[in-house]
Amino acid sequence: MKKSIIISGFGGQGALAIGKNLAEAGMTEGLYVTWAPSYGPEMRGGTANCSVVLSDEPIGSPVFNTSTELIALNEPSLAKFESGVLPGGTVFVNSNVISEKIHRDDLTAYYIPCNTIALEIGNEKVANMVMLGAYVAATGAVKPETIETMIQEMFAGAKAKFIPLNIEAFHRGMACIG
Amino acid sequence: MAKELWKGNEAIAEAAIRAGCDCYFGYPITPQSEVPEYMSAHMPKHGRIFVQAESELAAINMVYGAAGCGMRAMTSSSSPGISLKQEGISYLIGSEIPAVIVNCMRGGPGLGTIQPGQSDYYQATRGGGNGDYRTVVLSPANIQEAVDYVQEAFDIADQYRNPVMVVMDGMIGQMMEPIEWREIPKRNLPSKDSWATTGRKGRAEHNTLNSLYIEPELCDVHNQNLSRKFAEMEKNEVRWEEIRCDDAEIVITAYGTPARIALTAIEVLRSEGIKVGLFRPITLWPFPEKALHELAGKDHVKAILDVEMSSTGQMIDDIRLGVEGQKPISFLGRAGGVIPTVEEMVEAVKNTLKEVQ
Numbered sequence: 001m002k003k004s005i006i007i008s009g010f011g012g013q014g015a016l017a018i019g020k021n022l023a024e025a026g027m028t029e030g031l032y033v034t035w036a037p038s039y040g041p042e043m044r045g046g047t048a049n050c051s052v053v054l055s056d057e058p059i060g061s062p063v064f065n066t067s068t069e070l071i072a073l074n075e076p077s078l079a080k081f082e083s084g085v086l087p088g089g090t091v092f093v094n095s096n097v098i099s100e101k102i103h104r105d106d107l108t109a110y111y112i113p114c115n116t117i118a119l120e121i122g123n124e125k126v127a128n129m130v131m132l133g134a135y136v137a138a139t140g141a142v143k144p145e146t147i148e149t150m151i152q153e154m155f156a157g158a159k160a161k162f163i164p165l166n167i168e169a170f171h172r173g174m175a176c177i178g
Numbered sequence: 179m180a181k182e183l184w185k186g187n188e189a190i191a192e193a194a195i196r197a198g199c200d201c202y203f204g205y206p207i208t209p210q211s212e213v214p215e216y217m218s219a220h221m222p223k224h225g226r227i228f229v230q231a232e233s234e235l236a237a238i239n240m241v242y243g244a245a246g247c248g249m250r251a252m253t254s255s256s257s258p259g260i261s262l263k264q265e266g267i268s269y270l271i272g273s274e275i276p277a278v279i280v281n282c283m284r285g286g287p288g289l290g291t292i293q294p295g296q297s298d299y300y301q302a303t304r305g306g307g308n309g310d311y312r313t314v315v316l317s318p319a320n321i322q323e324a325v326d327y328v329q330e331a332f333d334i335a336d337q338y339r340n341p342v343m344v345v346m347d348g349m350i351g352q353m354m355e356p357i358e359w360r361e362i363p364k365r366n367l368p369s370k371d372s373w374a375t376t377g378r379k380g381r382a383e384h385n386t387l388n389s390l391y392i393e394p395e396l397c398d399v400h401n402q403n404l405s406r407k408f409a410e411m412e413k414n415e416v417r418w419e420e421i422r423c424d425d426a427e428i429v430i431t432a433y434g435t436p437a438r439i440a441l442t443a444i445e446v447l448r449s450e451g452i453k454v455g456l457f458r459p460i461t462l463w464p465f466p467e468k469a470l471h472e473l474a475g476k477d478h479v480k481a482i483l484d485v486e487m488s489s490t491g492q493m494i495d496d497i498r499l500g501v502e503g504q505k506p507i508s509f510l511g512r513a514g515g516v517i518p519t520v521e522e523m524v525e526a527v528k529n530t531l532k533e534v535q
Binding site (some may be wrong): 020032034036062065124 | 348349
C-alpha cells in the first residue's frame with residue numbers, strides 16, 4: 001500500500017493539520033510516513049498545501065508530481081492539483097467552498113459539504129475533521145479507531161470538552177461516503 | 179521506544195538539548211526559524227542559555243565565547259546567514275574551539291530564495307572563511323539521521339576541538355517524519371581543562387584562546403598541528419551509504435533530499451529492468467573518495483549521474499576526484515529552490531545510459 005496525498009487549501013482551513021493527522025495515524029499503525037509542507041509567501045492569504053506519503057515500505061521521495069488522492073479545500077487547489085492525480089485516483093472536494101465539479105472522468109470525486117456539517121454540529125472549525133472522516137472512510141488508508149484515539153489524546157486535560165465535537169465531525173464525514 | 183512524529187528543525191533543536199547543548203545563539207531566517215523558536219521555548223526550561231543575537235555575526239562570536247569557556251554551544255542559520263558566520267568559523271578553528279553549526283540550506287546566491295537548496299557545498303567543504311581549515315560536515319537525508327547526527331556532532335567537535343557542521347536542505351528542516359530517540363555511539367572525550375578559559379583554578383597561568391600567531395615559524399607549527407588533526411578526521415569520520423549498487427550500471431550520486439528522490443527513481447527504473455543504484459555521501463567532508471573510486475572501478479558500473487540542487491554542480495568536483503576519470507559523469511541540477519523530480523531523474527538516468535551504450 002502506498003498513498004501519495006496532496007492536501008491543499010487556504011491558510012487556516014486546516015489542510016496542513018489534516019495531513020499531520022494522517023501521518024500521525026499512519027505512524028501509529030506502523031506505516032512509514034512523511035509529511036512535507038509547502039512553505040513560503042503563499043501561506044499568507046494564499047494557498048497552503050502539504051504532501052503526505054503513507055506506505056508499508058520505506059519512503060524515498062517525500063514530494064511528488066502525481067498523487068493517489070487530492071483533498072481540495074479551495075478552488076485554486078483543485079485547479080492546481082487535479083491534473084496531477086493518477087488515473088483511477090480520488091479527489092475530495094469541499095463543496096461549500098468549491099462550486100465547480102472536477103474536470104476529469106477517470107477519477108472518483110466526493111463532494112463533501114464540510115462547513116455545513118461542521119456548523120450543524122456546532123463549530124465551523126471542525127470542517128477539516130469532517131473531511132478527514134470522508135478520506136478515511138473512502139480510502140481505508142488508516143483505521144477510524146486510530147483517528148478516534150488520536151483525537152482523544154490530542155485534546156487532553158482542559159481541552160477534553162472538544163473531544164465529542166471532533167469525534168462527531170469525523171463520524172459525520174465518514175457518513176458522507178456511501 | 180515508540181516512534182514520534184517530528185518536524186526536522188524542531189527535532190534537531192531537541193537533539194541538541196539532549197546532547198547537552200549548554201548555550202544556543204541564533205537569529206531567525208527561513209527555512210530554519212523553527213530551530214531558534216524551539217530553543218527559545220525549551221532551553222530555559224532545562225536551565226540552559228538561549229540568546230536571540232542581534233545578528234548572525236554576533237551569534238557566531240557568542241558561540242566562540244561560550245564554547246571557549248568549555249560550554250557546549252551551537253548556532254544555526256540558513257545559507258545567507260551562514261555566509262555571515264564564516265569569519266567566526268575560521269576563528270573557531272584557528273583557536274581550536276569546538277562548536278556545532280547547522281546550515282538549513284536555501285537557494286542562493288545572495289538572498290536567493292527561501293526554498294530548499296544545496297549550493298553551499300563549496301562553502302561547507304572548502305571553507306568560506308580564510309585560512310587552511312576543514313570541518314567535519316554531516317549531511318542527513320531524513321529526520322532520524324538529523325537527530326542522530328546533531329547529537330554526534332557535539333561529540334565529534336569535542337573530540338577534535340574543532341567546529342562540526344550539520345548541513346541539510348530546507349526540505350529536511352521543514353518536513354515531518356517518525357523518529358526514535360536512541361543512544362548514539364559513545365566516544366572517549368578529552369577533558370577541556372587544559373584549554374577552556376574557566377579561570378586560573380590554581381594554575382600558574384590562565385588559559386588563553388587565540389588564533390593570532392604573529393611569529394611565522396610558530397604559525398607554521400600551528401598550521402601543521404591543525405592539518406594533522408584534519409588528517410585524523412579524514413581517517414576516522416568518513417561516512418557514506420551505497421544502495422543497490424551491487425549490480426548497478428548507472429550510479430546516482432546525491433545527498434540530502436535528492437538522495438531520497440533517487441530512491442524512488444531507482445524503484446521506478448528497476449521495475450523497468452534498468453540497473454541503477456545510489457552512492458550517498460553522508461560526510462560531505464571528509465568525502466568518501468576511496469569508496470567512490472572503488473565503486474566506479476567496478477566493471478558493471480558504466481557511468482555516474484550526479485544530482486544536486488545546484489545549477490553548476492558543486493559536489494560534482496569531489497565526484498570527479500573520486501571517480502578519477504574511470505567512468506563518464508553526467509549531471510542533473512536544479513536550483514533556486516526547485517527540487518528535482520522523480521520523473522526528471524528517471525529521464526536523466528535513461529539519457530546517461532544511452533550515452534554509454
